[in-house]
Amino acid sequence: MWNFFRQFRDDHRGAIAVAFAVALYPIMMMICAAVDLSRVSQQDARLQAAVDAAALSVARQVADGRLTGDLNAAARAVVEGNINPSILTGLAVTAVLDGPAVRVNGSGQIKPMVANLLSDGNLTISATASAIWRTKKIDLVLVLDNTGSMASANKMTALKTAATNLINTLQAVSTNRPDAVRIGIVPFDTQVNVGTAYRNETWLRYPSNLTASSWTGCVIDRDQSHDVSDTTPTSNATNFPARNCSTGKLATILPLTNDWTALTNKVAAMNPSGNTNVTIGLVWGLHMLTPSLPLTNARTLAQEPDLERIIILLTDGDNTQNRWSTTGSEIDARTELACANVKANGIRLYTVRVVDGDAAMLRRCASETTMYHSASTAEQVVPVFQQIAGEISRLRLSQ
Known part of the structure; x- marks a missing residue:
């Protein structure tokens, strides 16, 4: 009997499976977090590029007299054409004249792969750009x-x-x-x-x-x-x-x-x-x-x-x-x-x-x-x- 208990004590077969089962959840959470961070980075860069393009476009239209009054619709149209609406939702775009410059702000949300992992809700990204279209x-x-x-x-x-x-x-x-x-x-x-x-x-x-x-x-x-x-x-x-x-x-x-x-x-x-x-x-x-x-x-x-x-x-x-x-x-x-x-x-x-x-x-x-x-x-x-x-x-x- 003593020999049987000693062999059981010294037998480590199946320990890797148990350890893997215990570690699987945090590993998956880390993978999901890394994917979400990558998605945030990609969409953040894409939104910034879209806002930059909108600022230039609106500034040019203001400079040549084709756009007066509310600038928001013109800015939003450019931003929407340069993002992925299936990923970035809840888009908000504003454009205002700031002295001689046009300033455009944009923001939106990304639904995370696992809720409450990186934030309490959706992941929010934002971008801003300012442009002056100098005319001769x-x-x-x-x-x-x-x-x-x-x-x-x-x-x-x-x-x-x-x-x-x-x-x-x-x-x-x-x-x-x-x-x-x-x-x-x-x-x-x-x-x-x-x-x-x-x-x-x-x-x-x-x-x-x-x-x-x-x-x-x-x-x-x-x-x-x-x-x-x-x-x-x-x-x-x-x-x-x-x-x-x-x-x-x-x-x-x-x-x-x-x-x-x-x-x-x-x-x-x-x-x-x-x-x-x-x-x-x-x-x-x-x-x-x-x-x-x-x-x-x-x-x-x-x-x-x-x-x-x-x-x-x-x-x-x-x-x-x-x-x-x-x-x-x-x-x-x-x-x-x-x-x-x-x-x-x-x-x-x-x-x-x-x-x-x-x-x-x-x-x-x-x-x-x-x-x-x-x-x-x-x-x-x-x-x-x-x-x-x-x-x-x-x-x-x-x-």
Whole structure:
């Protein structure tokens, strides 16, 4: 008997099974807890990414004027599209303006694998994000050929439609900030008509046979090399030679403004007449985008670090006449120098050729090859301007 009890005492067979049975519950609880912690971590990261996306989306919609008032619905739609609703339930999303920023908060619950293991109920996760959608300001000048050839093949009518559509498009993307987009217009032939309101300005130079009171508002090319640059007019050589307008039909310039009615009215007032001098139109576009005389209402990058300055130059013909010459190649050389000075000033230059004109020169003048457009018919001017307007809109809203 004694030997039997001693063998029973020393027999450990089945001890592992008993120990495993005793330890199974806490092991399973640890596994469930680890799984729940992993689920929480994954859903927390996913919710944070969704809230980040919502903050950016709502901030952009606020910036471009598409979203005003209650922001919650727009934010919630983005968050819901970026989470797993079968795992994260009880979703709550709020979005508010916090100064210039949009702040989005999101929270939800995850049902644990074992109740009351990691918390007394569902597991709650939350996330917050803040975003500012910085938008560029745009100063844009339309330098538009108003020469006699624009009267043919419906070109002037198409140009008026295209320019008006562009103005309306840019008005739409600036609704929440009145100064977000300003546009100026420079109609040109061989001259530019600055308007008689400037008749007493010191930067004008009258010939002996013309007085301020009899001047009709036009100027011709400045002395070379100032004819292609933005040299401040401070002397006889750098002042602008005043002349009476050669055709009497050239519309006056309109300096940078956000008066949308004035802009569309100016386009409507354009009339084709005269010969072609692209240089003078382009250089007055340059003057309009710089703060020095003769026009002084341009913004600078020092004042507006997010400012983008742009010129759209449209012509339908070759250079035919400037102050000194009727030889196209000589006038082209002045135009190319003006193009170089525009780009050297950090201004983005689009060029548009309508049916005729020096394609090679206009392509070289554009800031990038893709910023040169050629319309083989007048009707193509409208979609070309629509494309450019879209690019400018995206440029303003995508910083």
